[in-house]
Amino acid sequence: MxxxxxxxxxxxxxxxxxxxxxxxxxxxxxxxxxxxxxxxKPKVATQWFDSRAKAKQNIILPRDDGYHANTMEWWYYNGRLITESGKEYSFHFTTFLVNNLMTHTVFHSSLGDHTKKRHYTDQSRTAGNPSVGVKNSFLFKYQNWFMHGENGHDQLKVANDQFAFDLQLEDLEPVVNHGVDGIISLDIAGDSYYYSRTRMNVTGTLEVAGIKEHVTGISWFDHQWGDFLPAKLSWDWFSLQLDNGVDLMIYQMRDKQGNPVRYFVTVAKNGTTEILDQAEFTLTPGREWHSKKTGNSYPIFWKLKIPGKKIDLNISSIINDSEVDARLTTYLTYWEGAVNVEGSHTGQGFMELQGYGSANK
Structure with a gap:
């Protein structure tokens, strides 16, 4: 029992x-x-963006200078250079890191000769991520491409048959976070982390047509990453450095029909950052330039008005033919070049126009 x-x-x-x-x-x-x-469950755009933003971490530097395990990421520079003999040039240099079916890295660069109105471009692509294992910074080395950044102390090297530069950059202003705590919503394309170093002092050397000179200048740096799909949208983007110390970033996103769906304007000066609402500014395109190579037409003159800041600017290209034919690496064409700023304020800047013409559809 x-x-x-x-x-x-x-x-x-x-x-x-x-x-x-x-x-x-x-x-x-x-x-x-x-x-x-x-x-x-379905949510309105504002609620969805807010919930996603609150759930994510804020940008922390220098940790977030480095690469992230996201779908898309890029490190971008543009700038103006003046040689010791007084010649004016502009440049841009971007490294794209794509983690999709496979990881690959793309390099784009251009140089604008303001005197001769010549625009040189270069591009390359490689499998994998050359910056693997690097923490609190980024370091991309591939053939004649070199990009290194560590908390606002950066170096860029590009060398090809048309031009070569070796530039050292030092941050002059506090880092600017865009959107809500450094997170912006790209509508149907997803969300993105985004911060900028709006003014970086540049020194180094530039070689064009076999002539090498020392240069000085001012640069702009962007770092953007996230699980977003930029191919779902196109955009008009501007970085403007005004002579009174104000820095402006304008980002207008467009759908496949060319209709604006999302705007961002960031105003920064001496460490103070302000994000403007769509109702606080107008951005209007003007005359166009037509590319004989691709058939694309790009608006190369724009009117920017921010009444609350007493800003009324004319933004115009310096070299009209600043198209980048990147179909060998990213299967796209876009316009990337320096602009002059005149009107209520003077200054300098850069403009990027993506999504114009049949080559991008």
């Missing part, structure tokens, strides 16, 4: 354990289902 009682107790104990496990499983499934519903 004693043996039977023991078996009965043992059986009851096992039954209780099974019931406990079943309760835990049911509770876990219920919580998971609720969480899935909350994440996937």
């Amino acid at each position: 004693k043996t039977k009682v023991r078996v009965k107790k043992k059986y009851k104990k096992k039954s209780k354990n099974y019931i406990m496990i079943l309760v835990v499983v049911i509770f876990t499934l219920a919580v998971s289902s609720w969480a899935f519903y909350e994440l996937t």
Whole structure:
């Protein structure tokens, strides 16, 4: 009899354990289902952006200078250079890191000769990520491409048959975070982290047509990353450095029909940053330049008005033919070049126009 009682107790104990496990499983499934519903139920754009933004970490430097395990990421520079003989040039240099079906890295660069109105471009692509293992900074080395940045102390090297430069850059202003704590919503394309170093002092050397000279200048730096798909949208983008110390970033996103769907304007000066609403400014395109090579037409003159800041600017290209034919590396063409700023304020800047013409559809 004693043996039977023991078996009965043992059986009851096992039954209780099974019931406990079943309760835990049911509770876990219920919580998971609720969480899935909350994440996937329809929300208006503002609510969705706010919930995503709050769930993410703020940008922390120098940690976030380095690469991230996201779908898309890029490190971008543009700038003006003056040689010791007084010649004026402009440059841009971008490294794209794409983590999709496979990881690959793309390099784009251009040089504008303001005197001769010549625009030189170069591009390259390689499998993998040359910056793997680098922490609190970025370091891309591939053939004749070199890009290194560490908390606002950067170096850029590009060398090809048309031009070569070796530039050292030092940050002059506090870092500017765009959007909400450094997160911007790109509408149907997803969300993106985004910060800028709006003024970096530049020194180094530039070689064009076999002539090498020392240069000085001012540069702009952007770092953007996230699980977003830029091919879903096109854009008009401007970085403007006004002579009164104000720096402006204008980012107008467009859908496939060319209609603006999202705007960003950031005003920065001496460490103070302000994000403007769409109602606070107008951005109007003017005359166009037509590319004989690709058939694309780009608006190379724009009117920017910010009444609350008493800003009324004319933005015009310096070299009209500043198209970058990147179909060998990113399968796209775009316009990337220096602009003059005149009107209520004077200054310098850069403009990027992407999504114009049949080559981008």
